[in-house]
Amino acid sequence: MPQPSNAIMPTYGRLPVTFSHGEGALLYDTDGRAYLDGVSGIAVTNLGHNHPGVTAAVAEQVSRLVHTSNLFHIRLQEQVAEMLSDATGMENMFFCNSGAEANEAAIKLARRYGDRKGIATPQIIVLEGAFHGRTIGALSATGNAKIRQGFGPLLDGFIRVPANDLAAIELLGPALAEVVAVMVEPIQGEGGIRPLAPDYLAGLRTLCSTHDWLLIFDEVQTGNGRCGSTYLFEQLGVEPDVLLTAKGLGNGLPIGVCMARGEAARQLGPGDHGSTYGGNPLCCAAARAVLTALKEDALLPQAEVLRHHLLAGLKQRIADPALIADIRGRGLMIGIQPTTPTDTIVKRGLDRGLLLNIAGGDTIRVLPPLVMSHEQAGELGAGIADVLNEIAEQEAP
Numbered sequence: 281m282p283q284p285s286n287a288i289m290p291t292y293g294r295l296p297v298t299f300s301h302g303e304g305a306l307l308y309d310t311d312g313r314a315y316l317d318g319v320s321g322i323a324v325t326n327l328g329h330n331h332p333g334v335t336a337a338v339a340e341q342v343s344r345l346v347h348t349s350n351l352f353h354i355r356l357q358e359q360v361a362e363m364l365s366d367a368t369g370m371e372n373m374f375f376c377n378s379g380a381e382a383n384e385a386a387i388k389l390a391r392r393y394g395d396r397k398g399i400a401t402p403q404i405i406v407l408e409g410a411f412h413g414r415t416i417g418a419l420s421a422t423g424n425a426k427i428r429q430g431f432g433p434l435l436d437g438f439i440r441v442p443a444n445d446l447a448a449i450e451l452l453g454p455a456l457a458e459v460v461a462v463m464v465e466p467i468q469g470e471g472g473i474r475p476l477a478p479d480y481l482a483g484l485r486t487l488c489s490t491h492d493w494l495l496i497f498d499e500v501q502t503g504n505g506r507c508g509s510t511y512l513f514e515q516l517g518v519e520p521d522v523l524l525t526a527k528g529l530g531n532g533l534p535i536g537v538c539m540a541r542g543e544a545a546r547q548l549g550p551g552d553h554g555s556t557y558g559g560n561p562l563c564c565a566a567a568r569a570v571l572t573a574l575k576e577d578a579l580l581p582q583a584e585v586l587r588h589h590l591l592a593g594l595k596q597r598i599a600d601p602a603l604i605a606d607i608r609g610r611g612l613m614i615g616i617q618p619t620t621p622t623d624t625i626v627k628r629g630l631d632r633g634l635l636l637n638i639a640g641g642d643t644i645r646v647l648p649p650l651v652m653s654h655e656q657a658g659e660l661g662a663g664i665a666d667v668l669n670e671i672a673e674q675e676a677p
């Protein structure tokens with residue numbers, strides 16, 4: 281690999297590889313070596329690389345019309361909105377370009393909701409361990425103190441509580457009077473693939489309904505087929521008032537959405553929020569193709585099927601079951617928490633031609649595409665076991 285350019289701000293710890301092209305679950309580096317993709321661009325290319333439907337839709341749209349701005353009606357944006365509404369029951373939505381922007385839209389929406397109720401300093405309850413993005417608002421809502429460190433002053437108006445602890449909210453006492461919303465990821469992704477307990481989520485729904493708070497689900501990572509349904513809330517039996525997504529919706533084209541229903545759908549009017557690019561024809565052509573493929577290609581059930589093959593490969597190959605402390609998540613949002621140190625796992629995976637990622641410091645986050653073959657899923661699981669076996673062997677006294 282040539283020496284990386286110093287013209288890039290060094291905000292990422294990058295691996296020493298550059299990819300030239302991809303096909304399905306495989307990425308090829310500039311020397312032609314193939315890698316099995318267990319990352320999907322961090323839960324983005326859920327339909328794999330060069331998905332025929334998405335590629336054709338984007339190629340057709342790029343030669344027709346890329347961008348007009350939201351000064352005009354955008355038919356493709358309306359079509360995506362109708363498809364999302366059919367899939368989720370949400371009434372209306374705001375289009376933006378990323379997960380952080382979807383969170384920013386929700387924060388504004390919740391504050392407006394509070395303002396209309398006469399609450400001067402509206403508060404949003406957020407969770408320890410949460411990740412909502414890197415813009416100042418989304419960062420302020422994020423639980424990881426390490427990534428907030430040094431960027432103050434952050435935004436006021438968030439009350440942070442421990443996850444899976446309803447009593448911690450009830451104990452807030454007089455502060456509850458200013459709460460307008462609770463914002464959570466149903467499975468904390470960056471936090472280490474940590475699912476919120478189903479009864480906790482149901483309890484949050486009851487609390488929100490009782491107090492007239494908005495329940496906001498950040499499904500930026502859990503959504504768009506990753507967990508086996510278009511959005512994870514469908515499987516949980518808990519309906520949010522505001523639903524946020526991004527990542528997999530464009531399969532690599534930048535698009536984010538803040539969806540709302542009920543009172544939440546009536547908060548933002550002309551001039552209240554905006555985005556130059558948000559929901560432009562090109563990104564919406566990609567999103568329409570993604571939603572069409574998720575619906576028509578029987579891809580959603582693949583999430584559980586491939587999870588099964590991957591974990592079977594892992595369990596068959598692991599030298600000692602005690603090397604794995606926990607396996608979490610749903611569908612193809614898989615967290616494997618090893619008992620071995622995690623610091624060399626990603627590099628060892630890369631050396632073996634496997635793309636892996638660590639989340640929450642202690643957990644291997646595996647996010648393969650829904651189009652992986654059963655064999656590739658098994659191979660990925662076995663490859664992870666090989667990496668853990670190798671570390672255990674080298675660590676042995």
Ligand SMILES: Cc1ncc(COP(=O)(O)O)c(C=O)c1O
Nearest residue numbers: 378379380411412413469500501
């Ligand atoms: C749950 C969640 N919300 C928000 C974001 C931020 O998304 P983006 O990087 O597109 O701004 C992420 C990104 O990892 C995420 O996982």
